[in-house]
Amino acid sequence: MLTTLAAPAFAETWYIEKGDITVKAGETGNDVTQNNVTTKNDTNTIITNREDKASSNTVTIDANGKNDKVEVTLKDVNIDTSSRNKAAVSVTGEGDTNIKLNGDNALKSDIYRSGIYGSGSGSLTISGGENDSLTAQGGSGANGISSSGSLTISGGTVTANGDDGGRGISSSGSVTISGGSTVTANGGNGTISGGDGICSSGGVTISGGSTVTANGGNGGSLVGGEGIRSGGGLTVSDGTVTAKGGNGDSKDGYGGDGIRSGGVVTISGNTVNAAGGSGGKVGGYGICSFDRVAISGGTVTANGGDGSSGGDGIRSGDIDLSGSLELTAKAGSPNGKALSQRGNELDLDDIKDKLGPGAKVTATDANGETKQVSIPRPVEPEEPSSSSDGGSATPSTPASPLPGLTVTDKSGAVISYTSTQSGNTLTVCVGRFTASLRASLSALRQLRAEGIETITFQTILCSTTLSVDELLAMGGEDAEAVLTHRLTDSSLTVG
Template identity: 80%
Template sequence: MEDTNTVITNSDKDKASSNTVTIEAKDKDDKVEVTLKDVNIDTSSRSEAAVSVTGEGNTNIELDGDNALKSDIYSSGISSSGSLTISGGENDSLTAQGGSGADGIYSSGSLTISGGTVTANGGSGGGGDGGDGIWSSGGVTISGGSTVTANGGDGKDDYGGDGIRSDSGDVTISGGSTVTANGGNGGNVSGDGIRSDSGDVTISGGTVKAAGGDSKDGYGGDGIRSGGVTISGGTVNAAGGNGGKVGGYGICSFARVAISGGTVNAAGGNGKNSNGGSDGIISNDIDLSGSLELTAKAGRPNGKAISWAGHELDLDTIKDKLGPGAKVTATDANGETKQVSSPIPRPVEPEEPEPVIPEESSSSSDGGSATPSAPASPLPGLTVTDKDGQRISYTSTQSGNTLTVCVGRLTASLRASLATLRQLRAEGIDTITFQTILCSTTLSVDELLAMGGEDAEAVLTHRFTDSSLTVG
């Protein structure tokens, strides 16, 4: 079943409503379309979610104008039991504020944000845990140029909330979106910026900033924490939080970290005990390739910049996998930096096959034919060089009193000593024609001989369609 679009708005634009909005998508195949138009809902006095989406179906909430949702203790700004999609235009926005210890946006199905500006704040925990900015059981997808800010709530004595957390699905960011995800500070353990417990984090474009929260007495949160992390484009900054004991990782993967493009900065957080520094990147399987630009920094006092299977990654082992323009920089806990890079090659003139010059023939009026031109053997002192001055082969043919020299290059030079030209003149050659791919020049042997002495050399150079002659 597919419902027609329902528009929800405030009757009094200047006053927040305390009424909960309930959207029902009962069955799995149901699809419900709802527009929030300049909605302002505050259910703090009722301890209920500002917007509650029930059922197993698919709900699309389209944003129109500026919308604000606020809830109270243990209640989310938006709570959905099915699959939820939030969309909007460039000037449309939503702010969802969770109550104390609750999530800004909660979805027990998948969550997709495909447009608009969305801010989701988890509520602070007071004496308990902080809520997540965004929590989903079925994965989080952000695309379509969305601007998303997700802040985990602080946990004063226990755990800080995560910025974006997927309990069992992937977190995917693409399409030029801008995502900022901050873990909340925690008394014991701080929240992560982006976290996927049993799925992967995949970033293929846009700008992503993920920061773990700080912990005064315990453990800092990770910037990105996931089963696997794949980054192929965009700009990604992942920073672990600082900890009273141990700092958080910049990027932490239980399976594999693969970075093949984009600009990535990963920094481990600092800790205060003897083993308190965390790694910029940590995984048992790290694949760095392509035209990436990666900067990894270790946390103090003893973190690693790039920790591969418990050891600092040797950058020399990845040189052959780097693409043009790639650069990987690793800074250890003492501030010492190592770097490998792959330069962008300069364009080179394409090598073209030598042209095949057909033998010329002409027909006489009585049906006979003239004698075809015969190939001329290369002569000492008559050479052709490429743009770097290296000698190359050429094809020469003689037709009557004209010697034609051909080479399949865009840039080449014909070189002949005047002694060689005198020998050619004695053999009946009056003119020399030099042909490259885009240029043809014909010179008089007598005129060349008149330009220099016995030991002089004539150099005729073609560069694409231009030609130049020097004798000396």
């Protein structure tokens, strides 16, 4: 018989040893059922273990309606349901579920059951702090964490292990890893095929300084799993990613790809290391996209795996390299390509014009021959000569004195400059990479009275033109406008 307790809103700690726990969305909190007794409107549902040893009882979180939101905290939980033919934690429904981590949590499920099994179409979020962790172990043939909807991991340390061909993390929707998370996803070694480290049908996004390690499992008789497999693209904007394809059978197998995507692979920052696994027939690709690979920043390494046919470092119909990236691509032995665009090796001379200062692209073919293109960064001289910078390197009075108008170097020392007037524009020039133009608003007001409408400040790599009227509108009589150039960047302060 099911008993319902109606009580004022409160928070309670639920001990998993007492029995299976079901949590549903209530009117003002969660409705929690254990041992056929339902407590309504729990406002802070915390599930924990009373004892150190693992419990075989389960947790079911049901966000049934589309607008339902259920939040549950797992606090030092230890659940092992490998003897019950059940998942340790099940998530159902069309609503949003948030599992908050507190302390160290371990979930282990039975054969064909994921450590966390999300069967509903709603979103699943796993969140935690710097010292919070979760290890989710799938049973044989199952995933560490699976979600039929979108999956977000935000903060904490999460380890997800598939077993016997199961995936580390699997989502029918998107996978988002953010908030400085540390995520390790290991596909299980399989008797036939290895499991993927991370597999998403809707796309994978890694940001927020997160660290992600995704390893495909080895294939016993056929194919190694992919490190990261995405049907909807992969975006890495701020994170450290290591993705390794599993090895295939040494005679007839295929190596898994480090990263394999049906959509665009976009990498704009931090570090990505991707490596294809080896296979008796074909080595895996480091990075493979059936759409486009676009790398505009960060440090990227992409290595093809070895096989009777070697894998490519990067393989795509369109490889777009730009900005200040550092890319190292290596072909797998014996005949892979370092950068395979539409089946042909990318000519590094064709990408030079798109690379920014400090960029370096290195491609090593299957024979070990290396080609490289690099763009040096500008080096600012400590003391440019007076003949090259339009003035002395030591503090001095401006060559063309303008009351209230000075130029300083990067140390703040006053340096000389040249000034010219053309029509209503005053141009101030100095031969430095870094310098600041300083003008009191009272001086600008005087220049405006003399017919000067705009001021142009020119350094070696940068030129900025400002409206005198707009500057005057930004501050009071005693304010100072400071326009600073550093290499190609400029900034303005008024105060």
